[in-house]
Amino acid sequence: MEKSYSIRTRFNLVLLLVYLASLLITLSIVYVYTKQEMYAQANQKLTLMVDMVSSMRKYITEDVRPALLEQKVMHAPAISSTVATSHVAGHFKKLQPDYYIKTASDNPLNKANLPEPVEQTFLDDFRLDREKKLIIREGSLHGQDYLLSSHPTVSKADCMICHSTPDAAPEAIRSKYTSGGFGYKLDEVVGVSVVGVPLENIKAAVLTRSLAIAAILTAIFTIMMVLVNMTVRKQILQPLDDITAAAQAISKGNLDTPLTVIRNDEIGKLTHAIELMRRSFVKVLERMNRK
Ligand code: HEC
Structure with a gap:
């Protein structure tokens, strides 16, 4: 024989299954959608930042540097777009601590510009494939997740003013930087310009949204369970009893109480059928008594 569950248990089991399935489906959709949305947002911000940094670099190399070199002014933050970037990054960090701007090199003048592991992978990739001009990658820096955009920094003749040998470099550079950053050769990937926007709020956003949706679904299904149970009891179980x-x-032979049919549905039909059966019994009994 089939396992015997009561009608009410069956209804509740079906509802529970539907509840769990909708929870699973909705939460997966929320997860995928939120992640996509956050990435699109991060990408948009990243493009803005990258364009801003590259405009600032162009401002130095095209608008400021030529005039200063003509006058033999060797003020690094006004001549080198990399130095300017690192200065701007310093100011920017105070206003927007969540964002990341850096020019990293494994042969740096300034040790603070040594590459983090993910920045070293950018350097390696750009050196392996010199055609590559842009890498966008997720990465962790100082325990924070970023969406990172990276361009190769390639040495040109101009760079040699400061990056060839300590002796050839301007006094201000020679005296300040002693540990590295010299010996550049032409047309090599000497560093990477990295810009990053934070990604860590993705997990938090997914969690908050998932919790809110789980709460709403649970509330809806609880109300549905109560209503369905009430209806099943009132419309099916009690009449069946x-x-x-x-x-x-x-x-047991008690044929005197007629069944009243008050409904025009399946239960009503059943009541009517039993009432007809009762009447037939009554007639059969009357006939037998008469004989
Ligand atoms: C006027 C001098 C000067 C010129 C010209 C110059 N740089 Fe630099 N560069 C510096 C200084 C100073 C720093 C260190 C900035 C800091 O303290 O963060 C630096 C830093 C860098 C860094 C970051 C790693 C490090 O060394 O600290 C890279 C990469 C770099 N320069 C590449 C270049 C390239 C490529 C060019 C040519 C397109 C160039 N630089 C031209 C002075 C110069």
């Missing part, structure tokens, strides 16, 4: 009691009474 009444009909069962009536049928039992008939089987």
